[in-house]
Amino acid sequence: MEEGEALCEIARLLEELLSAAISRAAPRDACRAAAVSPAFRAAADSDAVWPTGIWFDRETGAKCYILSARALVIIWGGTSKYWRWIPLADSRFTEAAELIAVCWLEILGKIDSMMLSPNSTYAAVLVFKIADVFYHLDTVEGTVDLGGTKSTREVALTRFRDPVPPEEESTAFPQTRADGWMEVELGEFFNEEGEDGNVSIRIFGKGPNWKRGLIVQGIEIRIKKSGR
Numbered sequence: 001m002e003e004g005e006a007l008c009e010i011a012r013l014l015e016e017l018l019s020a021a022i023s024r025a026a027p028r029d030a031c032r033a034a035a036v037s038p039a040f041r042a043a044a045d046s047d048a049v050w051p052t053g054i055w056f057d058r059e060t061g062a063k064c065y066i067l068s069a070r071a072l073v074i075i076w077g078g079t080s081k082y083w084r085w086i087p088l089a090d091s092r093f094t095e096a097a098e099l100i101a102v103c104w105l106e107i108l109g110k111i112d113s114m115m116l117s118p119n120s121t122y123a124a125v126l127v128f129k130i131a132d133v134f135y136h137l138d139t140v141e142g143t144v145d146l147g148g149t150k151s152t153r154e155v156a157l158t159r160f161r162d163p164v165p166p167e168e169e170s171t172a173f174p175q176t177r178a179d180g181w182m183e184v185e186l187g188e189f190f191n192e193e194g195e196d197g198n199v200s201i202r203i204f205g206k207g208p209n210w211k212r213g214l215i216v217q218g219i220e221i222r223i224k225k226s227g228r
Contacts, residue, residue, distance in 0.1 A: 053092055057223040062117035064222040066127065069097040072219065073108040090180060091217055098131060099214040105140060109201040109219045113146060116191045116199075116221065123224040124186045124201045127177075127217040130158055134213020140205035142172065144187030147197045151187040155203070157214065181217060188224050 053066040069085075074097055076082040082102050085095045099105070109124070116122060124144045130137065142155040154171045161173040174184040186201060201219055205211060 053218075060117070060120070060223055062120045062223050063115065064122075064220065065111060065115070066092075066218045066220045067109045067111065068093045068218040069095070069216045071109070072097075072216070073110075074216070075104065075106040075108075076102055086215070088217070093217065096129075097216045099212055099216075101210050101212050103207040103210050105203070105205040105211050105214075107203040107216065111199050111221055113191055113197050113199050118191060118193045121188060121190050121224040122199075122221055123188045124199070125183050125220040125222065126155070126186055126203065127181050127183050127220055128157070128174075129181055129215040129217075131213035131215055134158065136209040136211045137205075137214055139171065140203055142184075142186030143200075143202040143204070144189050145200040145202075146189045146191070149189065151189070153187060155184055155186060157184065183220070186219070 052068065052071055055064050056062065057064055070093075074083060077097060080100075082100055084098050084100055086098050088094060088096050124142075126142070137157045138159065139154050139156050141152060143150060143152045145151075156171055156173045159173065160175070172185050174182045176182055186203065189199060191199075199221065201221075
């Protein structure tokens with residue numbers, strides 16, 4: 001084996017060992033480990049640690065996360081006739097959840113607010129696609145709750161912003177990302193002094209019409225930018 005190849009193998013082994021060690025730690029300790037060095041950050045960010053990605057906002061340095069579909073509670077998500085898990089080639093995660101058919105659409109996410117940066121305003125953003133065949137995904141309800149402070153808004157999934165009828169000016173509309181996925185903001189919250197509690201996120205759409213075609217990569221919890 002050449003010297004360069006040996007060094008690559010050692011580096012790969014180091015990251016695997018670090019990931020295995022950090023995966024046994026609490027989420028807060030994993031976050032602290034990510035700040036130690038680039039090697040620790042890569043290990044702490046791996047899927048072996050948790051199905052959650054972490055990065056730091058370039059402008060503020062605040063911690064941001066994405067909860068993968070596997071980290072979310074998807075009602076009926078374990079029933080193959082309602083949802084299925086599909087492989088991904090264009091995401092940091094290996095799979096996404098695709099809605100086959102449900103009448104009651106409900107997706108729940110949660111993150112400890114102590115894992116976020118204090119005195120920061122965050123947005124919860126659904127990262128998704130729409131399958132070639134879909135129906136009754138026009139709008140859903142998005143709710144974000146921290147410490148009893150709750151915001152609820154109507155969220156469009158299959159319609160874009162322009163034009164917007166006056167009666168829908170408060171609706172959140174999706175936009176297409178550079179990576180080909182779509183995103184839409186579900187709500188925002190202010191993490192004052194590192195609030196000790198859970199940020200609860202909910203996507204809800206009830207019947208009577210059955211729904212199909214939503215593909216969920218995850219929910220990003222990231223710094224809210226002005227004008228967005």
